[in-house]
Amino acid sequence: MKTKHIFSLKGTTATTVILATLMMVFSCSKTVNDPVASINIPSSLDENAGNWKPYVLAATSEIPVAEPNAATSAEYKAEIQKLKDVTSKITAQQREQVNYWGAGAVFRWNEIGRELAARYNTPPASDKDGKYPLPDAANPLADPKFPFANPPYTARALAYLSVAQYDALITAWNYKFKYNRKAPSKTDQSVLTLLPVTDLPSYPSEDAVVAEASVIILKAMFPGEVPFLEQKLAEHKNSRLWAGMNVESDISAGAELGKAVGAKVMARAKTDGMGTANNQAKTAEMIANARTIGTTEPWVSQEVPARPPMLPTYGGVLPWNFDRPTIVTLRPEAPPALGSAEFQKNMDELLNIAKNQTREQARIASFWSDGVGSYTPPGHWHRRGANLCHDNSFSEVRTARTLALLGTAIQDAGICCWDTKYYYYYPRPNQMSRKVKTSVGLPNFPSYTSGHSMFSGAGAEVLAHIFPSEAEKLNAMAAEASLSRIYGLIHYRFDCETGLATGHKVGNYAVQRAKTDGAE
Amino acid sequence: MVISLQKNLRACSAAVLALLGISSAAFAQMPNDAIYMSKNTACLAVSYSHSSWDKYWENSLKRENFNIGTHTTQGVMPMLAVGITKNLNVIAAIPYLWTQASAGNLKWQRGFQDVSGWIKYRFVNVSGFSLHAIAGASLPSNNYVPDFLPMSIGIQCKTATGRLLASYRHKTGVYLTASGSYIFRSKIKIDRDAYQAGDRLYGTNEVVVPNAYDAAVRVGYLKKGIQAEGFMEHGACDGGDNIRRNDMPFPTNNMKSTIAGVYAKYQPKNIGVNARAAYVLDGRNVGQSTSFSLGVLYQFRYIGKSSEK
Secondary structure, rough: OOOOOOOHHHHHHHHHHHHHHHHHHHHHHOOOOOOOOOOOOOOOOOOHHOOOOOOOOOOOOOOOOOOOOOOOHHHHHHHHHHHHHHHOOOHHHHHHHHHHHOOHHHHHHHHHHHHHHHHHHOOOOOOOOOOOOOOOOOOOOOOOOOOOOOHHHHHHHHHHHHHHHHHHHHHHHHHHHHHHOOOOOHHHHOOOOOOOOOOOOOOOOEEEHHHHHHHHHHHHHHHHHOOOOOHHHHHHHHHHHOOOOOHHHHHHHHHHHHHHHHHHHHHHHOOOOHHHOHHHHHHHHHHHHHHHOOOOOOOOOOOOOOOOOOOOOOHHOOOOOHHHHHHHHHHOOOOOOOHHHHHHHHHHHHHHHHHHOOOOHHHHHOOOOOOOOOOHHHHHHHHHHHHHHHOOOOOHHHHHHHHHHHHHHHHHHHHHHHHHHHHHOOOOOOOOOOOOOEEEOOOOOOOOOHHHHHHHHHHHHHHHHHHHHHHHHHHHHHHHHHHHHHHHOOOOHHHHHHHHHHHHHHHHHHHHHHHHHOOO | OHHHHHHHHHOHHHHHHHHHHHHHHHOOOOOOOOOOOOOOEEEEEEEEEEEEOOOOEEOOEEEEEOOOOOEEEEEEEEEEEEEOOOOOOEEEEOEEEEEEEEEOOOOOEEEEEEEEEEEEEEEEEEEEEEEEEEEEEEEOOOOOOOOOOOOOOOOOOEEEEEEEEEEEEEEOEEEEEEEEEEEEOOOOOOOOOOOOOOEEOOOEEEEEOOOEEEOOOOOOEOOOOOOEEEEEEEEEEEEOOOOOOOOOOOOEEEEEEEEEEEEEEOOOOOEEEEEEEEEEEEEOOEEEEEEEEEEEEEEOOOOOOOOOO
């Protein structure tokens, strides 16, 4: 045997160097490049927004806001003094919150709405008896959590959020320019401010209006999140004091107005038909009807155990930009007969992708998947919309208008799509061939037309109108979102193409409103 | 000469071990024995592995999923171990994997996964007792989809592993080996630009994947071309989140598992075979997999081929 060495310095050094290098390579920068929104400086005051057309309110004067104390009054001077005390003592953490909310009130609350949608977007698990328990609004944090924030649910939640923000803001604008109270730092130049100050009158506070109206809606839509929402609300309102942007009476008047508008908008929500959108008793009748109009093999759930279809009567929910009878007129023609040459051609395309899906097809399918655990396609388009408003330095009120137009169009698209889905009750490709498996997850409702395509067509139609220089890009995105459902192997091409075209048509109703709402 | 040949044959067994981690957990368990190829000698091994589960831990809840049924990962992996000196070996491997689910509608995935390379160095070797420093790294060989779990074949991390291994082998052939590792894992990019992790919604395509660690104990017998071993392994992530209720797994999950298994090898001459079976006793955010693998080993001299004969 050869001599054995006990310790080799050379080897140990080499190993140490290798390990140290590896540590340097891999331990550095283990943070992600999550975008941070900058402080928004509105490019316009939108002075006339008090005359813009509301959605739910009869007029921007429907809810009264009392005249504020004059700038010369002792009360106001005391408020300014108090504000100076606050701003002189702010902490680094408070400054951070000022910057966070400085990105925009509507921008941030839309982002919060999307985050909650993602958090609640998980379908209930089946229980021991093979049943799917219904989420219970009275017990939102039990299993399954309430709500199941699926695409139709999220479309509606974000539509109400944006509408409440918009109606509240145009009302606030009405009173802002009626009472014309200047920003605290314009009245007293010794008030320290942490955000850019414009000539926008400060009473009632647009931030408080948006915060309270948003919280009224979001508490109703996500009742398990009340403590989280209360905390965000307090933080948002306080951030305006810390920043030296508003005195307390600006905030409290805005808060009262926001609450009042939120309540009006919620009154519509309570009677819009959502309460009966999950009427499973209707499906037998729907299936029978689908058979009579040519769907020889109606859709059945592909889950085990079979899951009741998602919101079968959502097509009866009250739309925003047209009346209920219009829904039927927007219903597209029947899809190809099952087994027809046209059907087979579409099926063959899917069978081919099932075998040979390219990496690029998988990427597109995944990018637009917006499935379980995500903010859904409505959330995806709200994010695009909010970012475009921010990138274009829109005022609070114009941002709210854009998202209200977008949000209502997207919910309208959802309503029309669900109407069509349950009218034709058309089977998914996966039901027609076991060889077709999905790379994104299989939705539990009929195939025709594609929801992604409808949502995206409507979303792109509205945003392209507001941002004409982006039109080509937005329409291409919608087309890609639509195609992604073919690449993901859950829709026939005709589901997607018809859905996209119909989505654009639905979106056009919101565009027509935009042309006459007083903002253009 | 005989001793040297035996040692080389033993070293061949390292090949099979590489597959176990890939199929049972997201982090690779790689060369983890105290056996070396001697200088100028190499071993090529090809293994087939099969790992399946019909129950998994969703966070701490052990459950089945009727829309997955039985989930199976199979793989074939070529691996090359090369003796640079008698105390320094280099190992490289790349697995080809394919997944499937017996029920439901999730699409299979397949392809080459990550290339891995290892340096194994014995720095103490006295009276049957030895200490080893092992460093490894892996790189994804292509841009397979990392976040379509549990169907994805991997999670796209670049990894770097530092491992210390201690071994004692009695002259009767009985041995005891213990090892521990820390695995650095890079952040990854996914195809989406939004995802949830740790109760937060991120608005980027970059995902921070937690680092991982493992520890293992092996007891066995090794003499004259015969090896038989029983082992226990525990692996977990250094942080990470859990699978949300009734949601799918995600690369940020803290995947933990405790595994028991057996391993055997027979290699009377240059050509040998080995087999391994393992079972996940307990875990979090992983499937309770049963896995087995079979390998064929071929050992050869790459310099001075004739001198050994």
